[in-house]
Amino acid sequence: MSLIGACDRTGPPTVAGGDAAQGKTLLTQYQCGACHRIGGLPGARGNTGPSLESLGRSSYLAGRIPNDPEALVRWIMDPPAMKPGTLMPAMGVSAGEARHMAAYLYTRQ
Numbered sequence: 001m002s003l004i005g006a007c008d009r010t011g012p013p014t015v016a017g018g019d020a021a022q023g024k025t026l027l028t029q030y031q032c033g034a035c036h037r038i039g040g041l042p043g044a045r046g047n048t049g050p051s052l053e054s055l056g057r058s059s060y061l062a063g064r065i066p067n068d069p070e071a072l073v074r075w076i077m078d079p080p081a082m083k084p085g086t087l088m089p090a091m092g093v094s095a096g097e098a099r100h101m102a103a104y105l106y107t108r109q
């Protein structure tokens with residue numbers, strides 16, 4: 001926890017209630033890497049979706065949704081609700097799980 005907290009000071013968004021270590025495990029369990037490259041996850045090499053290697057630096061999600069913690073959590077839970085017709089499916093991720101995943105993704109600068 002203290003290591004993650006130390007990163008928060010440098011400016012990347014922080015996710016209330018999010019734990020990056022748990023998020024890393026969840027990203028693997030939900031197989032997000034089948035469609036995305038995700039830094040730090042060796043098996044995550046998919047290219048159906050955009051690379052999430054530097055999501056912490058991206059200004060927008062899905063090309064048009066301002067990238068902030070609440071939007072990212074909502075996106076992970078239910079992408080079509082935010083962008084009808086998107087090719088990323090809702091995968092049944094709970095709010096708590098999405099917070100952990102968002103915390104991990106924001107460690108990727």
Ligand code: HEC
Nearest residue numbers: 030032035048049050060061062063076086087088091101
């Ligand atoms: C079936 C393939 C698929 C799976 C599985 C998938 N995604 Fe996606 N994802 C996409 C596609 C396609 C987009 C681009 C959506 C768009 O622009 O409309 C996307 C977009 C995103 C974005 C926005 C990235 C950006 O730079 O715009 C994030 C964040 C994201 N996905 C996270 C996840 C997470 C976390 C999981 C696992 C819970 C996941 N995705 C699982 C296909 C997938």
